[in-house]
Amino acid sequence: MTASVETGADLVAPLASRRLARLRHLDLVGLVITLVTVVGAVLWAFPLYWGLVTTFKPEYEVVRPGVELWPQHFTLENYAHVLLQTKIGLWYVNSLITSGAVTIIVVMMAAGAGYAISQLEFPGRRFFWWMILASFMIPIPALIVNHFILMSQLRVINTLAGVVGPQLIAPVTVIIYKQFFDSVPKDFREAAVIDGASEFQLLFRIYLPMNWGVTTALAIITFIAAWNLFLWPFLAVSSEDKMNITVGITQVHDAFGVSYGRDLAVAMLAAMPVAVIYLIFQRRVTQAIMLSAGIKG
Amino acid sequence: MAAKNGEAAAPHVELRRVTKRYGPVTAISDLSLTVDKGSFTALLGPSGCGKSTLLRMIAGLEPITAGQCFIDNLDVTDVPPAQRRIAMVFQSYALYPHMTVRQNIAFSLSVAGQPKKVQNERALEVARILQLEPYLDRRPAELSGGQRQRVAIGRALVRKPEVFLFDEPLSNLDAKLRVQMRLELAKLHADLGTTMIYVTHDQTEAMTLADKIVVLDKGVISQVGSPLELYNAPANKFVAAFIGSPSMNFFPVDIAAINGRTASVVLPGGRTVEIGIAAGAGARSAELGVRPEHLTVVDPKDPAAAFAGAVAIIERLGNSTILYIETAVGQLIVEGEGDLDAKSGQTVGLRLNQSHARLFGATGATL
Numbered sequence: 001m002t003a004s005v006e007t008g009a010d011l012v013a014p015l016a017s018r019r020l021a022r023l024r025h026l027d028l029v030g031l032v033i034t035l036v037t038v039v040g041a042v043l044w045a046f047p048l049y050w051g052l053v054t055t056f057k058p059e060y061e062v063v064r065p066g067v068e069l070w071p072q073h074f075t076l077e078n079y080a081h082v083l084l085q086t087k088i089g090l091w092y093v094n095s096l097i098t099s100g101a102v103t104i105i106v107v108m109m110a111a112g113a114g115y116a117i118s119q120l121e122f123p124g125r126r127f128f129w130w131m132i133l134a135s136f137m138i139p140i141p142a143l144i145v146n147h148f149i150l151m152s153q154l155r156v157i158n159t160l161a162g163v164v165g166p167q168l169i170a171p172v173t174v175i176i177y178k179q180f181f182d183s184v185p186k187d188f189r190e191a192a193v194i195d196g197a198s199e200f201q202l203l204f205r206i207y208l209p210m211n212w213g214v215t216t217a218l219a220i221i222t223f224i225a226a227w228n229l230f231l232w233p234f235l236a237v238s239s240e241d242k243m244n245i246t247v248g249i250t251q252v253h254d255a256f257g258v259s260y261g262r263d264l265a266v267a268m269l270a271a272m273p274v275a276v277i278y279l280i281f282q283r284r285v286t287q288a289i290m291l292s293a294g295i296k297g
Numbered sequence: 298m299a300a301k302n303g304e305a306a307a308p309h310v311e312l313r314r315v316t317k318r319y320g321p322v323t324a325i326s327d328l329s330l331t332v333d334k335g336s337f338t339a340l341l342g343p344s345g346c347g348k349s350t351l352l353r354m355i356a357g358l359e360p361i362t363a364g365q366c367f368i369d370n371l372d373v374t375d376v377p378p379a380q381r382r383i384a385m386v387f388q389s390y391a392l393y394p395h396m397t398v399r400q401n402i403a404f405s406l407s408v409a410g411q412p413k414k415v416q417n418e419r420a421l422e423v424a425r426i427l428q429l430e431p432y433l434d435r436r437p438a439e440l441s442g443g444q445r446q447r448v449a450i451g452r453a454l455v456r457k458p459e460v461f462l463f464d465e466p467l468s469n470l471d472a473k474l475r476v477q478m479r480l481e482l483a484k485l486h487a488d489l490g491t492t493m494i495y496v497t498h499d500q501t502e503a504m505t506l507a508d509k510i511v512v513l514d515k516g517v518i519s520q521v522g523s524p525l526e527l528y529n530a531p532a533n534k535f536v537a538a539f540i541g542s543p544s545m546n547f548f549p550v551d552i553a554a555i556n557g558r559t560a561s562v563v564l565p566g567g568r569t570v571e572i573g574i575a576a577g578a579g580a581r582s583a584e585l586g587v588r589p590e591h592l593t594v595v596d597p598k599d600p601a602a603a604f605a606g607a608v609a610i611i612e613r614l615g616n617s618t619i620l621y622i623e624t625a626v627g628q629l630i631v632e633g634e635g636d637l638d639a640k641s642g643q644t645v646g647l648r649l650n651q652s653h654a655r656l657f658g659a660t661g662a663t664l
Binding site: 185187188190191192193194195196197198201205206209210212 | 356357358377378379380383384385387388389391393394395404405408409452456
C-alpha cells in the first residue's frame with residue numbers, strides 16, 4: 001500500500017482529480033512492484049512448470065535440442081511406468097511410516113523436554129538447556145558420518161528405524177516449546193497444582209492443549225521436512241524395499257540408463273502429498289516457519 | 298470470632314513463627330497468626346507487604362523458609378497443596394481457556410479420576426449455587442468478568458474445601474461489579490460457613506467482608522482485629538493511615554502534661570485539648586491523628602474552633618462533602634454533610650472532636 005499525505009490543497013481539490021492523482025501515484029509504484037513480483041514468480045515457478053511439462057513428453061522429445069514449452073505429443077507413459085513398473089507404492093508407505101514416526105516422536109519428545117526445561121526444577125536443568133542450544137548450532141550434515149556409524153553399531157542400517165533415528169534430533173522444536181510453555185501464566189499451573197494435577201496431567205491437559213496451535217504447526221513442518229529429506233535416507237538404506245519416495249527417485253532407471261521424464265514424474269508424485277498438506281495447512285505452516293525463523297534468527 | 302453453627306471458635310489455620318526469605322530479601326519475618334474456624338479473615342496491606350506471600354504459604358505454593366503452618370491442628374508445612382484441603386481463587390481467575398465452564402469446574406474431580414457422571418453432577422450442583430447453569434457449555438472467553446469470577450469460585454467450591462483462599466479476587470472487576478460480587482461473596486460465606494482467607498489491598502473490601510482483618514506492613518503484622526476495632530482503635534499510625542477513606546489527618550503536637558489516661562496536648566495554634574491515652578504512656582512530643590469526619594467546619598471566630606484555614610478544594614460526593622483545607626499545620630481533610638455550605642478560597646474554622654482523636658508516639662505506636 002502507498003501512504004498518501006493529505007495536504008490542504010488535497011482537501012480543497014475536487015474529489016475526482018484527487019482520486020486521479022492518487023491513482024496515478026498508485027499506478028507507478030504498483031507497476032514496479034507488480035513487475036518485480038511477476039519476474040520473481042516466473043523465475044521461481046518456471047523450473048516447476050518445466051519439470052511438470054517434461055513428465056508429459058515422450059523421452060525423445062525431452063532429450064532433443066531446443067526449448068519446447070509444451071509437449072508435441074502428450075503422453076502419460078512416464079506416469080504409467082512409474083506407477084506400474086516401480087515400487088512407488090511401497091516407497092510412499094515407507095515415507096509415510098518414517099515421516100509419521102519422526103513427527104510423532106519429535107513432537108512428543110520436544111513437548112516433554114520443553115516442558116521439563118521450562119517448568120520443572122531439577123539438577124542439571126541449565127546444563128541440558130545449554131546442551132540443546134549448543135546442539136542446534138551444529139549443522140546435521142556435519143554429523144552424518146557419526147550418525148551412520150552410530151546407526152550401524154545399533155544395527156539399524158537399512159531399516160526404517162535407521163532412517164528415523166537421526167531425524168529425532170530436533171533442538172529447535174524443543175526451544176519453541178520451551179518458549180511457549182514459559183509464556184503460560186504461572187496461575188494456570190498453580191491452580192492445577194492445587195486441584196491435584198500431576199506433572200503429566202499438567203502437560204497433557206493444560207500446557208499442550210493451551211498451545212495446540214504450536215503443536216500442529218510444528219507437527220506439519222516436521223512432517224514436511226522428514227518427507228522431503230533425501231541425504232540421510234539415501235545413505236541409511238540400500239535395499240529398494242526400505243526406500244523413501246525421495247530415495248526411490250534414484251531407482252527409476254532401466255537398462256537404457258536415465259529417463260528424465262520418468263525421473264521427473266516420480267519427483268512430481270513425491271512432492272504431491274507435501275504440496276497438498278501445504279495447501280490445506282498453509283497458515284499453520286507459515287506460522288511454524290516464522291516461529292522457527294524467529295529462533296534461528 | 299463467632300463461629301457458624303454454634304461451634305466453639307477454634308483455630309483452623311495457624312502460622313507459627315513463619316519466615317519467608319527470597320535470597321537476601323526477607324518478605325515475611327517471624328510471623329504468627331491464627332485464623333478461627335468459620336471466620337472470614339482479610340489480609341490487608343499495601344502492595345509488597347507480603348500478604349499474597351502469606352496466602353501462598355498457607356496454600357503450599359510457596360515453601361516456608363522457617364516456621365510451621367497448621368491446618369486443623371495438622372502440621373501441613375511440607376504437605377503438597379492438593380492435600381491441604383484448601384481451594385484458591387486467583388486474581389487472574391486462571392480459568393483454562395480451552396475448557397468449557399463445566400470442564401473448568403470439574404477439573405479437580407477429573408484429575409482425581411472421578412467418573413464422568415459424578416463430575417457432571419457436582420459441576421451442575423455448583424453451577425446452580427452460583428447461577429452458572431446457562432453457561433456450562435461456554436468457554437471462559439465467552440463469559441463476562443463477573444461470570445468468570447463465579448466460575449473461578451465454582452472451581453474452588455467443587456472441591457468442598459475446608460479453607461477458601463482468595464487472592465485479590467475482585468481487583469479485575471469494574472467498580473459496580475465489584476460491589477455486587479462482594480455481596481455474593483459475603484452471602485456465600487454466610488451460606489457455607491467455611492473458613493475464608495482473603496487477600497486485598499482494598500480496605501473497603503476488607504472492612505465490608507471480613508470479621509477479622511490482619512493488617513500487614515513490610516512482612517510484619519501491624520494489627521489484628523475486627524473492622525471497627527481497627528478503625529476506632531488503631532494500634533499504630535500505619536493502621537490509622539491505611540484504614541479509612543479519606544485517610545486520617547496527622548500533625549505534630551506537644552504534650553504539656555499527662556494525667557493518668559489523658560494527655561494535655563498543645564495544638565499548633567496554642568490551644569490545649571485533652572486526648573485519651575493508654576495508661577502509662579509517656580512522651581513529650583507526638584503526632585495527633587484525627588479522622589476527616591471528626592473535624593467540623595465552623596465559623597473562624599467561633600471560640601470552639603481549634604484551627605482556621607482556607608478551603609483549597611471541595612469534592613461533593615452527594616451524601617458527603619470532602620474539603621481540603623490549608624491550615625498552619627498543613628493540609629487537613631474534612632468530611633462534612635452533603636449540603637455543606639463552603640466555597641473554594643473561603644476561610645473557615647475547624648472544631649476538633651477530641652474524644653475521637655488519637656496520639657501516636659515517635660515510633661508510630663498509639664499512645
